[in-house]
Amino acid sequence: MGDFDCKKVRNICILAHVDHGKTTLADHLIAACGGGVLHPKQAGKLRFMDYLDEEQRRAITMKSSSIALQYKEHSINLIDSPGHMDFCSEVSTAARLSDGALVLVDAVEGVHIQTHAVLRQAWVEKLTPCLVLNKIDRLISELRLTPMEAYTRLLKIVHEVNNIVSAYKSEKYLSDVDSILAGPSGEMANETGNEQIEDDEEDTFQPQKGNVVFVCALDGWGFGVGEFAEFYASKLGASTAALKKGFWGPWYYDRKAKKIVGKKAKGEGSRLRPMFVQYVLEPLWQVYQSALEPDDDKGMLEKVIKNFSLSVPARELQNKDSKAVLQGVMSRWLPLSDTILSMVIRCLPDPTAAQSFRISRLLPKREVVDQVAGSEVFAEAEFVRKCVETCDSSPEAPAVAFVSKMFAVPLKMLPQRGPNGEIINNVSDGVGNEESEECFLAFARVFSGVLTSGQKIFVLSALYDPLKVETTQKHLQEAELQSLYLMMGQGLRPVASVKAGNVVAIRGLGQHILKSATLSSTKNCWPFSSLMFQVSPMLKVAIEPSDPADMGALMRGLRLLNRADPFVEVTVSSRGEHVLAAAGEVHLERCIKDLKERFAKVSLEVSPPLVSYKETIEGEGPNPLENLKIFTGTADYVEKMTPNGRCTVRVRIMKLPTALTKLLNESSAILGEIISGKLGQTYKKLESQIGYVTEDEEPLEALRKRIMDALDSDIVSANGENDKDKIDKCKHLWEQLLKRIWALGPGQVGPNLLFTPDYRERNMGSPVLVPGSPHVSSKLGFVDNSTSNRTVEEASSETNQALYSEAVSLESSVVSGFQIATSAGPLCDEPMWGLAFIVEAYISSSAAPASESETSQQLVEQYGMFTGQVMTAVKEACRAAVLQKKPRLVEAMYFCELNTPAEHLGGMYGVLARRRARVVKEEMQEGSPLFTVHAYLPVSESFGFADELRKWTSGSTSALLVLSHWEPLMEDPFFVPKTEEEIEEFGDGSSVPRNTARKLIDAVRRRKGLPVEEKVVQHATKQRTLARKF
Ligand SMILES: Nc1nc2c(ncn2[C@@H]2O[C@H](COP(=O)(O)OP(=O)(O)OP(=O)(O)O)[C@@H](O)[C@H]2O)c(=O)[nH]1
Ligand SMILES: [Mg+2]
DSSP states (O other): OHHHHHHTEEEEEEEESTTSSHHHHHHHHHHHHSTTSSOGGGTTTSOTTOOSHHHHHHTSOOSOEEEEEEETTEEEEEEEOOOSGGGHHHHHHHHHHOSEEEEEEETTTOSOHHHHHHHHHHHHTTOEEEEEEEOHHIIIIISOOOHHHHHHHHHHHHHHHHHHHHHHHTTOOSOHHHHHHOTTTOTTGGGGHHHHSOOOSOOSOOGGGTOEEEEETTTTEEEOHHHHHHHHHHHHTOOHHHHHHHTSSSOEEETTTTEEEOHHHHOSSOOOOOHIIIIIIHHHHHHHHHHHSSSSOTHHHHHHHHHTTOOOOHHHHTOSOHHHHHHHHHHHHSBHHHHHHHHHHHHSOOHHHHHHHHHHHHSOOOOOSSOBTBHHHHHHHHHHHHHHHHTOOSTTSOOEEEEEEEEEEEGGGSOSBOTTSOBOOOOOOSSTTTTTTEEEEEEEEEEESEEETTOEEEEEOTTOOTTOGGGHHHHEEEEEOOEEEEEETTEEEEESEEETTOEEEEESOTTTOSSOEEEESSSSOOOOOOOOOSSOOOEEEEEEESSGGGHHHHHHHHHHHHHHOTTOEEEEOTTSOEEEEESSHHHHHHHHHHIIIIISOSOEEEOSOBOOEEEEEOOSOSOHHHHHHHHHSSSSOEEEEOTTSSEEEEEEEEEOOHHHHHHHHHTHHHHHHHHHTHHHHHHHHHHSSSOOOOSSOOHHHHHHHHHHHHHHHHHHHHHOTTOHHHHHHHHHHHHHHHTTEEEEETTTTSSEEEEOOOGGGOOSSSSEEOOOOOHHHHHHTSSOHHHHSOOOOOOSSHHHHHHHHHHHHTHHHHHHHHHHHHHSOTTTSOOBOSEEEEEEEEEOOOSOOTTHHHHHHHHHHHHOOHHHHHHHHHHHHHHHHHHHTOEEEEEEEEEEEEEEEGGGHHHHHHHHHHTTOEEEEEEEOTTSSEEEEEEEEEGGGOTTHHHHHHHHTTTOOEEEEEEEEEEEEOSOTTOOOOSHHHHHHHOSSTTOOOOHHHHHHHHHHHHHTOOOTHHHHHHHHHTSOOOOOO
């Protein structure tokens, strides 16, 4: 049975920008094929898949959920996904479990920011897409376009979507959002990006191929050109195949010659319209007009009914409501569910076909370099991989499934009977007894073998490695599958077993899986590759119970929420607050509601949003060469001394090139692996006997190259291409510096660098310099491991020798000082951003060598351990160095896409201006009264943005926010008027209003309980410049 069975299964998801009609479309498919769970009359109105109260209230989908449909002997698992940016992690979930995607685009609004995002998600997960152009009715009745205008518009959308996909194919875009964003400097340059892609391969979406359909989900009709080709084949006396080709693009039908002709043959003056317009759109338009215009005779309707031999009950035709008549006719003439589902079966792959090419994404190939020990394990893991590749659904095959999210359902919602009608005792299986009312189910897809309820299975986390025994303990668990359910939206239908290629909900894994995991019947299996999320949870609030006695309930609630929502992050801040991080305002609101009503059930106090900032410096002039020289030179530094006077710390600081900062920030995960030595091990294995590499090119090599590229681009852009000499000098200096990377910070992987002091400059004799060693450089491969061992200086005397050893032992104190300083800058204790430090710590021998034991004991008592003193001195010197070099606050920025009718542009710009937004593009949407505006909006200004926008534009403006980048706020927070002009403008300084930077800093300081006001400034002046000769 197995194989045959599988060919009749399709796993598909519906993806689109928010409000383009996904859930409405799903309604019609459910009404037609959902086994009666939804009455056709309600289709499009009920929004069956939006079963959460909050979803119905806001009329947007917030989670992905699945439903099993039956269509012509096929079983189709349909997953509806949310289009709102805040819930885009649910799109990743949906995509992983599906093999094909219906990508919807609103024919009026066209391609939007989330359309890019979902196309990318489908591409990453190797889904086969089909294009659904929805809301065709709006072109007729709302925009009142002529058929010809409508055709041009549709043509444009199809073209645009094809361009996006072909860009992913040719990997010209690195990231979807980049295509629109292209960073703060290059946004304009990339706008034409779409056009630049050459047409060297076939378009993905072609109506004539049958993978594009035109629908109106609201009224329940839709068609592909195939439907019309079949109908006209006999009438026009042409073959269906020829007509299909002719029904899209510049093809015309010459009635006299009974021939399909191209543009040229048509002749200039001819009144022929493209076949798609003449034979497809015009009849549609006529039906709509005759139904909706009251005076129009109903001739056209009758003609259609007769032509297509539809049986529309007379009762429906006589309905006074012309919309109902229209719906009655259209949904019989061009039934939506048939159009969509026949396309799904024709164009989208069954699980066997799909898994054979999705395998490289699901389980990337690992190669054995040489087979010795562990080869049996490896061989079995490879066998499992093969079974996944072929979607082997025989009971003998290893059972493998991927859980892409956990979701909570109230216990009372679970079916009371098992697959055979037996009564099930639904007792809580959760974490302890605490959530007796909620039960966690895993949303999963079986990729190989058969899952049976009651089966024991291994749960592998993403870090599990069958070849490394040591990962077993932490990353492998054993669990029992208590029950398996087929999902019908909210409804659950118990089943005894589920075969490979199907989607299922599993009960019994609540304690074992937090968010996602791989299930396998054998230990010798690779975990599936992790899901890719497009944004990270950015909006943070601190939460506490209104009544302190409810703390326990709150903590339990937070734990449950963390499980139930794949995307929230729950942490405890350094000040002991419980911090909840969500993707955006809508998401946050739902989380709080869930917490209050379901998970914690106590009343809560929610803090205003905690916005994260970074701190950096303005840096010197634009001349990188000068900066580098100052940085590596000796003159400009901040100096501190330890209280016992034995150690003097000098710190020099420079701003890193922006491109490098960005790169360090993005690559923190891989940098972490490299620095902690994990990645290194893989490569060592390569050289030794058993080892494997992933398919990617060597990541270390790639990272090194990206670092060089980032530096090069900065050097060239700052110096201008022509100044070869300067460029070379700069490059040379950087090459030297890259050999001296001692540490990254904060937290070992942040975007700040600590360089080792320059040996050539060091003083011989006393005081002795803490040398430092280029750990990170050698890990990154910028210096050769063998030569990085420092040559021990020849000590001129024994004391020096002892002092030298002490200096070496202080290295870790210097690094710690640097880490602490970079984790909390001087402005408001926020992490530093894009800074480079050189720390020189000189130690001299104790001032009083006589009566040694006594004095040193006293010193320890007075100032603490020497190592601690050094650390503190380094930290303070680093922070002081930042203050001295024009410190600046760095803000997180959203990229914001707004759509607004022309009459509300003014109101919208008003809101943008009040919130310090920077507009980068304004464009009128062709053929519609809407404007699309792109802007950058500081995260700190984004709260209540949507509400304010609604208020000022009568609710007609929609806005979507995506986290984009970090950007320094170029205002001087300590600005005091100095020049005459400034004094004239701002007064003498006593009454200067605080600027934005200062206000933001003060707000953070107040929140953190740091002294606000004069304190900060005092600090700044005190440390102004300490440069002097040593
Ligand atoms: N005129 C018209 N309106 C439609 C059509 N399809 C959907 N709509 C309307 O568009 C709005 C959004 O529909 P939904 O189905 O909720 O959209 P969605 O894509 O599921 O939205 P999210 O899940 O929140 O991303 C609703 O008001 C629908 O009635 C259509 O074909 N024509
Ligand atoms: Mg929806």
